[in-house]
Amino acid sequence: MDTIYLDNNATTRVAEEVFEEMKPYFTEYYGNPSSMHTFGGQVGGKLTEARERCASLIGCDPSEITFTSGGTESDNWAISGILAATPNRRKLITSRVEHPAVLTMCRSMAPHGYNVVEIDVDEKGRLDLDQLEKEVDEDTALVTIMWANNETGTIFPVEKIAEIAHNSGAVFHTDAVQAVGKIPVNMAESNIDLLSVSGHKLHGPKGVGLLYVRKGVMLRPFIKGGHQESGRRAGTENTAGLIGLGKACQLAEENIDRENREVKRLRDKLESGLLEKCSDAFVNGDSSKRLPNTTSISFEYIEGEAILLMLDKYQICASSGSACTSGSLEPSHVLRAMGVPFTAAHGSIRFSLSIYNKEEEIDKVIEVMPPVIKRLRELSPFGRQQK
Amino acid sequence: MDTIYLDNNATTRVAEEVFEEMKPYFTEYYGNPSSMHTFGGQVGGKLTEARERCASLIGCDPSEITFTSGGTESDNWAISGILAATPNRRKLITSRVEHPAVLTMCRSMAPHGYNVVEIDVDEKGRLDLDQLEKEVDEDTALVTIMWANNETGTIFPVEKIAEIAHNSGAVFHTDAVQAVGKIPVNMAESNIDLLSVSGHKLHGPKGVGLLYVRKGVMLRPFIKGGHQESGRRAGTENTAGLIGLGKACQLAEENIDRENREVKRLRDKLESGLLEKCSDAFVNGDSSKRLPNTTSISFEYIEGEAILLMLDKYQICASSGSACTSGSLEPSHVLRAMGVPFTAAHGSIRFSLSIYNKEEEIDKVIEVMPPVIKRLRELSPFGRQQK
Amino acid sequence: MWDYTEKVKEHFLNPRNVGEVENPDGVGEVGSLACGDALKLTFKLDEESRIEDVKFQTFGCASAIASSSALTELIKGKTLEEAENITNKDIADYLGGLPDEKMHCSVMGKEALEAAIENYRTGETVTHQMEGNVVCTCFGITDTEIEDVVRE
Ligand SMILES: Cc1ncc(COP(=O)(O)O)c(C=O)c1O
Numbered sequence: 049m050d051t052i053y054l055d056n057n058a059t060t061r062v063a064e065e066v067f068e069e070m071k072p073y074f075t076e077y078y079g080n081p082s083s084m085h086t087f088g089g090q091v092g093g094k095l096t097e098a099r100e101r102c103a104s105l106i107g108c109d110p111s112e113i114t115f116t117s118g119g120t121e122s123d124n125w126a127i128s129g130i131l132a133a134t135p136n137r138r139k140l141i142t143s144r145v146e147h148p149a150v151l152t153m154c155r156s157m158a159p160h161g162y163n164v165v166e167i168d169v170d171e172k173g174r175l176d177l178d179q180l181e182k183e184v185d186e187d188t189a190l191v192t193i194m195w196a197n198n199e200t201g202t203i204f205p206v207e208k209i210a211e212i213a214h215n216s217g218a219v220f221h222t223d224a225v226q227a228v229g230k231i232p233v234n235m236a237e238s239n240i241d242l243l244s245v246s247g248h249k250l251h252g253p254k255g256v257g258l259l260y261v262r263k264g265v266m267l268r269p270f271i272k273g274g275h276q277e278s279g280r281r282a283g284t285e286n287t288a289g290l291i292g293l294g295k296a297c298q299l300a301e302e303n304i305d306r307e308n309r310e311v312k313r314l315r316d317k318l319e320s321g322l323l324e325k326c327s328d329a330f331v332n333g334d335s336s337k338r339l340p341n342t343t344s345i346s347f348e349y350i351e352g353e354a355i356l357l358m359l360d361k362y363q364i365c366a367s368s369g370s371a372c373t374s375g376s377l378e379p380s381h382v383l384r385a386m387g388v389p390f391t392a393a394h395g396s397i398r399f400s401l402s403i404y405n406k407e408e409e410i411d412k413v414i415e416v417m418p419p420v421i422k423r424l425r426e427l428s429p430f431g432r433q434q435k
Numbered sequence: 436m437d438t439i440y441l442d443n444n445a446t447t448r449v450a451e452e453v454f455e456e457m458k459p460y461f462t463e464y465y466g467n468p469s470s471m472h473t474f475g476g477q478v479g480g481k482l483t484e485a486r487e488r489c490a491s492l493i494g495c496d497p498s499e500i501t502f503t504s505g506g507t508e509s510d511n512w513a514i515s516g517i518l519a520a521t522p523n524r525r526k527l528i529t530s531r532v533e534h535p536a537v538l539t540m541c542r543s544m545a546p547h548g549y550n551v552v553e554i555d556v557d558e559k560g561r562l563d564l565d566q567l568e569k570e571v572d573e574d575t576a577l578v579t580i581m582w583a584n585n586e587t588g589t590i591f592p593v594e595k596i597a598e599i600a601h602n603s604g605a606v607f608h609t610d611a612v613q614a615v616g617k618i619p620v621n622m623a624e625s626n627i628d629l630l631s632v633s634g635h636k637l638h639g640p641k642g643v644g645l646l647y648v649r650k651g652v653m654l655r656p657f658i659k660g661g662h663q664e665s666g667r668r669a670g671t672e673n674t675a676g677l678i679g680l681g682k683a684c685q686l687a688e689e690n691i692d693r694e695n696r697e698v699k700r701l702r703d704k705l706e707s708g709l710l711e712k713c714s715d716a717f718v719n720g721d722s723s724k725r726l727p728n729t730t731s732i733s734f735e736y737i738e739g740e741a742i743l744l745m746l747d748k749y750q751i752c753a754s755s756g757s758a759c760t761s762g763s764l765e766p767s768h769v770l771r772a773m774g775v776p777f778t779a780a781h782g783s784i785r786f787s788l789s790i791y792n793k794e795e796e797i798d799k800v801i802e803v804m805p806p807v808i809k810r811l812r813e814l815s816p817f818g819r820q821q822k
Numbered sequence: 823m824w825d826y827t828e829k830v831k832e833h834f835l836n837p838r839n840v841g842e843v844e845n846p847d848g849v850g851e852v853g854s855l856a857c858g859d860a861l862k863l864t865f866k867l868d869e870e871s872r873i874e875d876v877k878f879q880t881f882g883c884a885s886a887i888a889s890s891s892a893l894t895e896l897i898k899g900k901t902l903e904e905a906e907n908i909t910n911k912d913i914a915d916y917l918g919g920l921p922d923e924k925m926h927c928s929v930m931g932k933e934a935l936e937a938a939i940e941n942y943r944t945g946e947t948v949t950h951q952m953e954g955n956v957v958c959t960c961f962g963i964t965d966t967e968i969e970d971v972v973r974e
Pocket residue numbers: 057058117118119120121123147149194196197198223225226246247248255257372669670671
């Protein structure tokens with residue numbers, strides 16, 4: 049059996065159709081879209097198409113989309129760009145469970161005279177809306193809260209949050225990197241001001257993303273220089289990558305039902321299969337409001353990296369915490385914010401599926417994983433009694 | 436005849452070898468190098484190789500290379516990163532002929548209490564070293580001056596400039612986007628502190644680049660979030676693109692002689708051929724210290740865009756000013772800084788060659804261009820008498 | 823992804839000497855749950871005061887498991903004095919090396935051994951920080967420090 053890839057919140061496979069669409073733009077149509085000749089200009093036409101495809105997926109006008117180098121840049125830009133454009137407001141509100149692309153950027157603003165507030169979540173990872181309502185005030189420049197959490201899949205009530213922000217005249221940005229392509233997103237019927245998307249989370253290439261900026265919202269450029277992207281984001285466009293992003297968005301729009309039916313069914317099967325066979329295991333996050341592809345399961349008394357390496361032997365790919373924070377030895381900040389006990393937080397595994405997963409793959413994981421857990425518990429000074 | 440591409444300073448064709456190297460990393464080895472499974476980890480190994488190849492081209496240690504999304508990000512980062520790390524020094528020195536990626540960033544620092552000084556160039560585009568020497572002082576945080584100019588190809592004495600900067604304890608950054616791959620660059624025997632490179636200028640893909648940071652030089656991160664690139668640059672790595680960049684650097688190292696022999700010979704042939712056949716035409720910049728592939732020729736009394744469109748009919752691609760500033764109607768800031776008269780600056784055309792250009796292509800341009808110039812001058816109220 | 827050697831992976835997948843020695847002469851426990859790792863080591867001596875049997879249990883990452891396994895292999899048959907002289911580097915070398923970021927994982931096994939020897943000599947149970955809210959020491963500097971200034 050081949051690799052069983054269940055780490056789609058870390059990154060996804062580029063769809064064949066996406067790669068086909070990108071191919072000609074490396075060695076053949078390599079022109080610079082800013083150039084004053086047909087050879088470059090024709091690539092500009094494909095970028096326009098890409099932008100339209102992205103706009104269609106999230107239900108906005110193409111002019112509201114600015115291409116970036118990925119989710120991290122989009123997040124960094126939204127935060128710094130709004131703060132710079134609103135110098136009189138000095139409060140910045142986020143949550144404790146944001147991705148580092150948001151959290152690190154927010155925290156880095158504190159030494160520059162910003163009051164940075166991180167809203168708590170409860171044990172299910174649900175945002176404390178009362179606290180949010182209390183904190184948002186006339187001094188608040190920006191509220192930035194993710195649409196869906198990358199580790200647990202928990203979905204936040206972004207429309208409600210936008211409303212709270214707007215009541216005090218604050219701008220609302222959401223990191224929708226994990227949401228777009230997995231659940232329906234429609235900016236035409238939304239009051240969100242800014243929204244970040246990353247290509248490689250929806251079967252597009254790595255190193256491209258976009259920031260949606262609602263018409264009328266002012267923000268300062270982040271990467272400055274040439275006039276690309278209507279002067280909003282400088283730097284020669286990653287043409288092939290962005291054409292790929294456009295195609296990925298088109299496919300995502302077509303596949304959103306499969307995502308919420310087939311992928312969800314497999315996720316549920318995996319989850320209940322594992323919980324049934326492993327004792328002292330439980331799901332992290334709000335299972336009622338959750339991405340269809342994600343499950344985070346804590347296996348008590350054992351350590352995540354050890355589990356992952358055991359799974360690796362079977363070519364099963366998953367992650368412990370988020371890919372971005374693994375490598376650090378602390379349990380994930382998301383699980384800590386939810387108050388998951390240390391014994392459990394350390395042993396949490398995230399499985400994230402995609403439309404490319406097959407039923408047999410899920411069956412295989414349900415078969416091989418329980419003995420792995422049992423084995424590791426035998427090594428643990430805490431878990432002897434458990435199966 | 437096919438497209439005659441003479442716009443390689445705007446962007447280059449991705450080499451076949453580069454694309455071959457990238458191919459498997461889209462749909463096949465699509466893992467995230469940060470992941471804790473072999474499937475992701477193996478991609479990390481290829482990134483290490485890519486970093487080594489880049490390091491070899493510029494003669495540095497792989498640990499001194501941080502990957503970015505391109506030349507613009509590298510430039511922006513070098514400037515903001517050094518200023519943030521050196522808060523006590525408030526002067527920033529650059530030149531009037533920098534690429535917008537440097538110039539716009541520098542100018543954007545002025546409202547933040549920085550004294551931004553732009554050093555002049557003479558009519559040949561040569562930097563005023565006396566002025567530089569006078570301006571660099573104990574308050575100077577950073578001197579940022581390009582290695583080679585994108586419009587004229589003029590090469591600056593970067594080692595001398597670095598020395599002047601260091602004499603006052605300032606850091607020296609150079610935008611080497613146009614230099615690397617065209618002329619030899621060896622950081623091991625240099626005293627440059629930071630250096631920007633862009634992939635798509637040396638037959639690599641668009642949307643990737645790197646910043647060289649000499650060991651011991653401190654600078655703040657620009658894109659913040661996850662721990663990628665040893666915590667220096669956050670965001671999931673553009674794996675395929677960076678693997679392509681590595682291969683492009685390897686090829687550039689192999690081809691540097693061809694660049695300085697064959698490409699230079701064709702450039703010289705083109706230049707003398709055109710000057711011979713067209714009156715009131717002259718070369719901009721310092722022809723004695725110049726990139727081997729670039730020539731900027733001013734054709735007096737006519738307008739660059741018109742020339743380009745005529746050439747486009749013959750599928751000849753060139754540019755007027757830089758690709759980044761075309762689209763704006765003013766003559767290029769570089770030619771203005773050099774004091775090129777308006778009548779001539781407007782009609783300047785840059786040809787930039789690469790190793791993929793053929794002798795026949797150059798012959799063709801020398802054949803079709805003079806009548807184009809003549810034709811346009813017949814339309815001009817100024818140029819009637821000229822041939 | 824960590825670059826583990828084949829030997830590390832082998833010891834991780836098939837750890838030697840797992841469990842608890844019956845009627846041990848020495849017992850050592852180190853680490854804490856908060857830290858994400860904890861290790862218990864027990865040994866028994868033979869008539870010549872050499873380590874006859876040694877076993878471990880660990881709540882830790884793959885490196886911790888492999889390092890503990892390596893340590894037990896290294897000290898079997900040695901006197902306590904000889905065992906005490908084994909360094910983290912010996913453990914890492916035995917495993918063909920550990921990633922820099924994971925060197926500290928080999929420390930825990932050694933600390934547990936020292937605790938067990940102390941327990942044997944003094945009869946006192948030395949339990950380092952098995953519970954409680956000890957902040958993780960695995961990671962000497964904080965994220966913010968790293969992100970604030972990139973240095974070489
Ligand atoms: C919620 C969230 N935000 C932001 C990012 C960063 O996106 P990128 O990897 O494209 O920089 C990620 C993924 O890494 C994510 O999961």
